[in-house]
Structure formats: structure tokens, C-alpha cells
Amino acid sequence: MSEVLVPTSLGDARATTSEPVGAARGTLVLGHGAGGLRWTTDVTAVRDGAVRAGWRVVLVDQPWRVAGKRVGPGPASLDRAWTAVLGTVPRDGPLVVGGRSAGARVACRTAAGLGAAAVLALSFPLHPPGRPERTRAAELAAPSAAGVPVHVVQGRSDPFGTPEEVAAVLPAGCRLTPVDGPHALERSAPAVTAAALAALASVP
Numbered sequence: 001m002s003e004v005l006v007p008t009s010l011g012d013a014r015a016t017t018s019e020p021v022g023a024a025r026g027t028l029v030l031g032h033g034a035g036g037l038r039w040t041t042d043v044t045a046v047r048d049g050a051v052r053a054g055w056r057v058v059l060v061d062q063p064w065r066v067a068g069k070r071v072g073p074g075p076a077s078l079d080r081a082w083t084a085v086l087g088t089v090p091r092d093g094p095l096v097v098g099g100r101s102a103g104a105r106v107a108c109r110t111a112a113g114l115g116a117a118a119v120l121a122l123s124f125p126l127h128p129p130g131r132p133e134r135t136r137a138a139e140l141a142a143p144s145a146a147g148v149p150v151h152v153v154q155g156r157s158d159p160f161g162t163p164e165e166v167a168a169v170l171p172a173g174c175r176l177t178p179v180d181g182p183h184a185l186e187r188s189a190p191a192v193t194a195a196a197l198a199a200l201a202s203v204p
Contacts, residue, residue, distance in 0.1 A: 026093030031103025112146030126161025
């Protein structure tokens, strides 16, 4: 595992790369959510499973998190920093971008421009809790409109959007895997990892 700081217009981001044994099947890049200063168990389980399956995995810490701040900037700033880090990521094999919650939103907004082969969205925050009218369905649909498939792994009791709500707006050709749990999926890490590995296996 290697860790490097990547300069961006918003400060240094951090890219932590785990390499598989032998040549990489491709590269999976994951972003974190909007809260906390740690990687959640479900994300680290996906990382470990993907590495065992032959994928290079890069975990990206946004500059605000590297700086120790508790609140991140707006979407445009997050996208700029993410794109800067992706510019340093090896491109041998397919690129799959994704993340957890806010990180999934960033991945969806930028996937087409980065030439990603697919998006892996963990706990996509379709709307703020109790505010379904403030939908982010357009963000979720953006990759598919550019021909990039999306696989969403969503908790059955997620207050940011249940699997039924996600299914109602998910474009054709995209996939949804419901798992037990709310927005936090640490207790469902094995199921989340299985869904992620299935998504990676389908990438050409």
C-alpha cells in the first residue's frame, strides 16, 4: 500500500493505492462520504475484496479531509479536486470510479469526463432525509446518459433514499443491489463487497 499527497487547487488531496498480486485487471477509485475522518468498514472491505480479485484500488481523501476540517466545500470544488487526483491514476485497464454517499455523487458527476468504464455507488444519497423533493436523480442518471453504467448498493432502510426510491429513477442498463442497513452499511460489509465484486466482474 502506498500513500501520496496530490496537489490540487483546493490543497493537497491524498491517494492511498493498494496493488494486487500480478498485473492489475483495472483500477477502482473510491471517494469518501461527507462526514467523519475515517474510511468506513464497508469501503475498506470492498477495497480488500477488489484487490484480491486483481484490481488496483485507490482511496481518495479530499483536501478538506486531509486538512482535518469537519465540513467539505460545495460540489464544484469536490469535483475539481477529484479530477486532479484522477489525473495521476494509472490507466492500464478499465477505470471504475465510485465512492460512498457524497463520494458516489462526485463519481457520478465526473465519470463521463474522466473516461470511466463504470460507476460503483455505495449508499447514494438520493435526497436529504425527509426531503424527497430535493432529489439528486439527475446526478445519478448523468453517467448512463453518457453510456457509463452505474451499479448502486443501497441500504433497505436508508433515509437518504430507499432501494425502491432509487429503482424508480435509475436509468435502464444500470443495476441496483439492496442490502440490509440504513445509510451506514458497516454491518453489511460482506454483502456490499459481494455486490461490488459482481459489478467489477461485469466491466469489459
